[in-house]
Structures are given as C-alpha cells and as structure tokens.
Amino acid sequence: MAKKKVKNKIPSKKYAKYKLEGNKLTRARLCPKCGPAVFLGEHKDRFYCGKCNYLEMK
Numbered sequence: 865m866a867k868k869k870v871k872n873k874i875p876s877k878k879y880a881k882y883k884l885e886g887n888k889l890t891r892a893r894l895c896p897k898c899g900p901a902v903f904l905g906e907h908k909d910r911f912y913c914g915k916c917n918y919l920e921m922k
C-alpha cells in the first residue's frame with residue numbers, strides 16, 4: 865500500500881490572489897514582525913497577521 869496519491873490540488877486560486885496582491889503592493893500591508901514575505905490580512909478597520917498575531921489599526 866504505497867501512498868502514491870499526491871495531493872493534486874494546485875492552489876491556482878491562491879496563487880492568483882498572491883499575484884494580484886503583488887500588483888497591489890501599495891495597498892497590501894506587510895508584517896513588520898515577520899518580514900516582507902508575510903502579508904497582513906485586511907479587515908474592516910485593521911490589519912492582522914495570522915502568523916504572529918500582529919495587529920495594526922487603520
């Protein structure tokens with residue numbers, strides 16, 4: 865019973881989103897704690913980093 869089934873889920877959607885965010889760098893916020901590779905999640909009135917729980921008010 866070899867595990868030959870590879871997860872064939874290509875994160876095309878996620879990738880597209882990432883690319884999109886790359887084009888909107890002026891809007892996207894980067895986490896000052898995690899570095900420029902981590903984007904902050906945008907919420908109504910704040911940005912939130914899911915990695916280090918950093919919170920930044922708008």
Ligand SMILES: [Zn+2]
Pocket residue numbers: 895896897898899902913914915916917918
């Ligand atoms: Zn962070």
